[in-house]
Amino acid sequence: MTATPLQNQGAQTLGGGGSTPDAAAPGIDADQEIIAKVLAGHKDSFAVLITRYSDPLYRHALGMTGSPDVAEDILQASFIKAYQHLGEVRGRFDAWVFRIVANSCKDWLKNIRRTHVSYDEDDQPSTYSTPEEEMDRNELRTDLQFALARLAPSLREAFVMKHVEGRSYEEMALLLETTVGALKMRVHRAREALQQLLEEKYA
Amino acid sequence: MMLDDAGFERNDKITGNEPAQRKDKSAERLYDREVPLNGTSGHTLLHDWLDGEVDVMRASEVEGKSKVELWTRINAESEMLRRRVTPVGVQQRIMASLPETPTATSWWKQVTPVSAIAITVALLAVGALIIQALR
Numbered sequence: 001m002t003a004t005p006l007q008n009q010g011a012q013t014l015g016g017g018g019s020t021p022d023a024a025a026p027g028i029d030a031d032q033e034i035i036a037k038v039l040a041g042h043k044d045s046f047a048v049l050i051t052r053y054s055d056p057l058y059r060h061a062l063g064m065t066g067s068p069d070v071a072e073d074i075l076q077a078s079f080i081k082a083y084q085h086l087g088e089v090r091g092r093f094d095a096w097v098f099r100i101v102a103n104s105c106k107d108w109l110k111n112i113r114r115t116h117v118s119y120d121e122d123d124q125p126s127t128y129s130t131p132e133e134e135m136d137r138n139e140l141r142t143d144l145q146f147a148l149a150r151l152a153p154s155l156r157e158a159f160v161m162k163h164v165e166g167r168s169y170e171e172m173a174l175l176l177e178t179t180v181g182a183l184k185m186r187v188h189r190a191r192e193a194l195q196q197l198l199e200e201k202y203a
Numbered sequence: 204m205m206l207d208d209a210g211f212e213r214n215d216k217i218t219g220n221e222p223a224q225r226k227d228k229s230a231e232r233l234y235d236r237e238v239p240l241n242g243t244s245g246h247t248l249l250h251d252w253l254d255g256e257v258d259v260m261r262a263s264e265v266e267g268k269s270k271v272e273l274w275t276r277i278n279a280e281s282e283m284l285r286r287r288v289t290p291v292g293v294q295q296r297i298m299a300s301l302p303e304t305p306t307a308t309s310w311w312k313q314v315t316p317v318s319a320i321a322i323t324v325a326l327l328a329v330g331a332l333i334i335q336a337l338r
Contacts, residue, residue: 046298055288058287072289075293084305141283144280163281165285195274198277
């Protein structure tokens with residue numbers, strides 16, 4: 001059984017949290033089996049794929065849009081689209097569904113042209129040790145998102161995948177169907193742009 | 204500070220249908236290019252450090268302490284985001300909104316190039332046999 005980039009990421013970052021035992025060590029073969037079940041009429045089996053991939057896909061949508069509400073909507077629409085076109089999956093399901101989400105995020109960014117973003121729309125618990133530290137980091141978070149919103153979608157995507165999702169360049173190349181060299185260049189460009197935008201205040 | 208608005212053009216009327224109003228073309232190009240501009244995007248130790256290829260001390264010596272501190276803070280913030288999980292109830296909501304059955308794939312989408320060639324050859328052969336029989 002071969003592990004997939006999205007699952008590896010989920011396992012690294014979640015430590016199995018929020019996943020079912022079935023999702024603990026899944027792989028491409030397991031995905032194909034589930035797809036076959038769903039296509040044979042077992043609709044409930046699709047829940048396994050959702051459980052397996054929703055966290056990394058949600059993080060990608062959140063990183064790209066900056067809005068928990070929008071990220072949820074994109075995740076939902078993407079899984080519905082994936083379900084409706086499940087019979088057309090060729091190759092890896094994880095890479096295929098990732099591209100649906102990634103394209104949806106880029107479409108959203110193009111259509112909305114939103115520059116103000118905030119992660120504060122939901123009620124994730126605070127993990128800061130002191131109120132001062134929380135204020136300090138909230139300010140950086142806001143400034144970082146504001147700076148990210150100024151990047152071109154391809155640069156933002158590369159930065160989010162590398163820094164927020166913690167992927168290797170090889171994983172990114174597989175998911176985005178491009179070369180490691182091109183992705184390194186995008187990440188470097190994104191870092192330089194962000195640094196230029198932030199260093200006046202923070203460096 | 205010049206800002207890049209490529210794809211994010213600030214528009215006072217955010218209707219989604221308004222034409223884009225690009226305010227600073229030079230800045231837009233700065234952040235939208237993958238090919239480095241002169242004087243920017245050189246391969247630096249900062250990138251090597253951020254890619255895990257050199258240690259922080261070396262990066263700090265060459266690139267300066269302030270840049271390394273800034274990226275340490277950015278990385279810490281990124282780590283926080285990396286722990287985010289799908290909000291409770293979203294997975295159930297997705298399942299509830301699925302249609303009853305997946306749309307069946309059109310038969311013509313399942314035809315591979317090889318099978319298309321095989322079908323064509325077979326049809327030609329049948330056609331040739333019919334023509335021969337009629338003569």
